[in-house]
Amino acid sequence: MAHSQNSYKKVDGEVLEKGKKLPLVESFYSIQGEGHHSGKPAYFIRVGGCDIACHWCDSKVSWNAALHPLVSVEEIVEQVLKTPARSVVVTGGEPAMYPLEPLSRLIRAHQISNFLESSGAYEITGQWDWICISPKHNKPPLKQNLERANELKIVIFDTEDFVFAEKWKNEVPKTCKLLLQPEYSQFNQMAPLMVEYVKTHPEWSISLQSHKYLNIP
Numbered sequence: 211m212a213h214s215q216n217s218y219k220k221v222d223g224e225v226l227e228k229g230k231k232l233p234l235v236e237s238f239y240s241i242q243g244e245g246h247h248s249g250k251p252a253y254f255i256r257v258g259g260c261d262i263a264c265h266w267c268d269s270k271v272s273w274n275a276a277l278h279p280l281v282s283v284e285e286i287v288e289q290v291l292k293t294p295a296r297s298v299v300v301t302g303g304e305p306a307m308y309p310l311e312p313l314s315r316l317i318r319a320h321q322i323s324n325f326l327e328s329s330g331a332y333e334i335t336g337q338w339d340w341i342c343i344s345p346k347h348n349k350p351p352l353k354q355n356l357e358r359a360n361e362l363k364i365v366i367f368d369t370e371d372f373v374f375a376e377k378w379k380n381e382v383p384k385t386c387k388l389l390l391q392p393e394y395s396q397f398n399q400m401a402p403l404m405v406e407y408v409k410t411h412p413e414w415s416i417s418l419q420s421h422k423y424l425n426i427p
Contacts, residue, residue: 226308227309228312229309229312229313229335230282230283230312231283232258232280232281232283232286232308232313233257233258233259233275233276233278233279233281234255234256234258234278234280234281235256235258235272235302235303236254237255237256237286237289237290238254238427239251239252239253239254239294240252240253240254240421240426241424243420243422244363244391244417244419245391245417246340246342246361246387246389247297247340250297251295251296252295253295253298253299254298255286255290256301256303257300257301257303257305257308258272258273258302259303259304259307260272260303260307261273261307261349262304262329262346262348262349263348264346264348272302272303283312284316286313287316287317287320291320296322296323297323298317298322299325299326300313300314304332306326306328306329306334306355309335310335311336312336313336314335314336314337323340324336324337324340325338325339325341325342326340326341327344328341328342328344329344329349330343330344330345330351330355330356331346331351332352334354334358340360340361341355341359341361342359342360342361343355343356343361351381353381356378356381359382359386360387361387362378362379362382362387362388363389363417364378364389364390366390366391366396366400366403366404368400372403372407375388375414388413388415389417390407390415391416391417391418392404392418394419394422404416
């Protein structure tokens with residue numbers, strides 16, 4: 211939430227502003243479960259803090275940044291290097307709420323690919339090998355973020371989200387991957403509709419949260 215970021219600034223505002231430390235919810239080595247890179251191994255860094263608050267969010271624990279410790283980017287990347295990971299996914303929460311140049315630069319310095327998952331609602335800083343923008347109804351993505359998107363992922367909770375998806379399709383580069391993903395609790399209702407939609411709109415592909423079926427984080 212918005213106040214959660216402010217509470218961290220009171221604790222260590224100068225460091226946080228420069229992106230040298232981030233509120234870390236969790237970090238772990240696993241398999242990418244959704245999106246264009248689904249099925250590939252990756253190290254996940256979940257950053258705390260989000261004021262978008264989607265009602266179906268499966269990471270609500272990340273919303274309040276003040277609940278999570280500030281960890282230096284050096285410590286975060288040190289844990290990455292203890293694994294065989296060749297790619298890192300930075301997610302949240304909404305990681306773009308913070309300056310991400312130090313983290314993105316340090317990951318790349320070790321010849322590891324860095325991927326970012328963001329709603330696009332805040333200016334994305336840093337250099338990234340892959341940017342996935344997943345727009346949300348509560349706070350629209352910024353134009354400059356959409357122009358950097360390698361992947362546009364729309365969560366389908368109800369039929370109105372098909373219209374929502376088309377709204378953003380023309381705002382991303384022609385090379386951007388277009389993905390529709392059923393919200394997990396609505397899978398049985400929305401999956402059949404998604405199949406028919408993609409068959410008649412072949413520019414889109416379907417993304418599934420395979421990690422939930424594989425029972426991995």
